[in-house]
Amino acid sequence: MTDYKFDIDGKKFSSKEINAKKDFDSFYKGVQAKGKAFYQKGWFWASTGLATIVLGTLLIANIGDLNTTLNEQSKTDPVAPDNLTEKPFINPPFDDLRVESDVFQVDANKGGIFKSRHGSILRIPAFAFFNKKGKTITNQTVDLKFTEYKDVADQIISGIPMTYDSAGIKYMFSSAGMVEVRGYIGDSAVNLNPEKPIEVEMKSNYSITEYNFYCLDEKNKKWEYLGKDSVSKPEPKKLTQEEINAKIPIIKKEDIVIPKDQIDAELQKAPEYQKRKRKRIQIQAQIDELSLAIPSPPRKADENTQKFSLDIIEKENPELSPYKDVQFQLAPGETINPIHANTNWNKVDLKKLEGEQLMVTFSKTNSAEEVKYKVIPVLEGLAYEKAHEEYLNMQSKLQNHKKALKEVEKKIKFFAKQIRSQKIDEGLVKAKLERLERIATLEKAQFTNKKIKAEVIRFFQVENFGVYNCDRMKKMQKKEPEFLTTIHFKKDVNEALIIDVFPELNGIFSHQAIINEAYEGFENSKRTIGLVNNQIGILQQIDNGQMVFKVMGKPRSKSDLAKWLEL
Structure with a gap:
């Protein structure tokens, strides 16, 4: 066991620098260039016996220390995995979301012509499929799965790499259309006979010819350049009137809406309108005044019903003067007490009840005594005729004022209608001119876009199942x-x-x-x-x-x- 451990704190390398140093081929060549290995030297074999004795002694002496060191290292050193998990080359990012595909049932003996949901055409020759052993498939039905990736959303969902490496530079694919073609019998994949390729007529919105044709090499994880596809030239097509009308509808008079505040603003500028407006205000004031002044229609007295009148001294009771010639006819159910008629009352109060009825209350100044009668005001003879004539005259005057008001309002509405019609005509002319400008812009855009974007057919052949792309490289x-x-x-x-x-x-x-x-x-x-x-x-x-x-x-x-x- 060693007595000391040296902690070497050297420069820390990034992952990029470490990978850059992993050039083991160069390292191996460098070692070879230095000459023969030590066991190939002559002196090695001459001293083999001595080396064996010394080596054996060293092994016996250090075997204990070696075991101890290995045991300690096994406790502290992490064990690297044999290999790291590598992501698939085609790696859809969402577990349960895929671009919708067409699956065609193909008779292997006959082939056929099939049309996809996007309008692309596949022409499959007879006996076009091989099994895994390379033998022609016969008397079976092949499920041909055809997927079209039309836009960036499809590209993201697919998980198909959309970049291309060229001379160490990574480019983005700008796609005119990408398809994936696979064949199956049940769950087993089949192969294509390269001598009987599938002809594809892919619908594309990109008509220019600067696109190349690629196949995805899934084994070597790269796009393989196959050359160029063929593009059907779009025929110059002018928009029909129906197409123009669908995009920019015809403007009708009823489509023009003029805001009320705009019409009001124009009316305020017209002297004639202002004159009629003042006239309307004047007549309306007269109508309001007459409506308040007109009394209820007079009622003629009933000869068979009891009545009484008031002996009014106008100077002392001016508020009762309107009732000077009025008879008070008793309401149904009322009867005059003769005593009340012969009593001298010095106070009378009149109160309006429902309909035509009044409540007449007679009382005395220094007494709590009072009597009440429900009555209906009526007129007799000349008084009735005079009141009735006056009532009719006031009603006639009121109706004349209302008629005059109606005429003024009619003229005001007519004048406003003229202003509105004039503004609608002006708006219609303006809208039609704007529509013509929009049509000109649309037709110009249609002509310009034909050079870059137009619905065309791109033709190519598929010799193997896989992913094919019509692309042009873009350096980002x-x-x-x-x-x-x-x-x-x-x-x-x-x-x-x-x-x-x-x-x-x-x-x-x-x-x-x-x-x-x-x-x-x-x-x-x-x-x-x-x-x-x-x-x-x-x-x-x-x-x-x-x-x-x-x-x-x-x-x-x-x-x-x-x-x-x-x-």
Whole structure:
């Protein structure tokens, strides 16, 4: 056993530096270059006997110390695993979410033509399938699984790597369309006969020819360049009137809405409108005054019902003067007591009851004595005729004022209608001009987009089952690197899978973010998301080494993912 232990505190290397030093081939060549091994030297064999004796003695003397040292080391040294778990090359990030596929039942003897849910066509020749032994499959049905990855959401869900290494530089794939083709009989995979490839007519929204054609080499974990696909040239197509109307509807007069405050503002500027408005206010005041002045219609006395009148001295009782010529006809059920009629009363009070009835109370100034009668005011003879005529005249005057008010309001409404109609006509002309401008912009955009984005057919052949992609490489512009101290994903984590999303290029760029290491983001990324344990987070900020995500959760469908990415 050693008496001392030396603690060597040397320079600490990063994981990148350690990996850079792991060039064992160079090390081995360096050792070989120094000459023969010591056991190949002549002196080694000449002194073998002596070496054996000495070595045996040393082994016997130190065997105890060696066992003790090994036992102590076994207690303290960690045991490295035989191998580290490696992630699959195609690694979907969500356990139970996949891009929807078409499965076609193919008669191996006949092949066939099949159309996918997105409109792509597959032409499969007869006897196109091999079993695992390389023999042609006959008299069986093959399940052909065909999956199309149309956009960035599909790419994320697929877990298929969308980068390409060339001369040590990693590029992002800008995809015009990617498909996956697999064949099965039951649960067993089958192979394609390379001499009878499947012809694919893939529908794509990208018409330019700058895309290359690649196949994913899953064994060697890289994309294999296959050349170019063929693209059907889109025929120049002008938008039909129906298509234009569907995108930009025809403007009708009833579609124009003029706000009331805008019409009111125009009316305030019109002198004629102001004049009629003042006239309406004047007439309305006269109507209100007449309505208050008009009495109830006079009632003619009933000759067969008891009545009495008041002997009024107007100077002493001016408030009773309106009742000077009025007869008070007893209400049903009332009877005059003759004694009351012959009594001298010096105080009379009139109180309005329901309908036409009044309550007349007779009393004396220095006495508690009083009598009451329910009566109805009536008129007789000339008094009735005069009151009735006056009532009719006032009613006629009131009706004339109401008629005049109606005429003024009619003219005001007509004037407002004219203003509104004028404004609608002006708005209609303006809306039609704006529509023509929008149509011109739409047609220009349609013409411009045909060069880059248009629905076309991309033709290629599939000689082996796997993943095929029509892509062009894009070198990404990196931001200044930042040293990460924290990755906050609801709680702090050590690392996260980062995906920069570029919908306009139809591409994604995946890379890792690890704490205590430098992180490089990319310019022009519409969204940057992080994935930790099937959960998606939207990157909010990187500030002073702190990477912060807003965690959205686990997407249940593609629409969830598209919503979070704002596609």
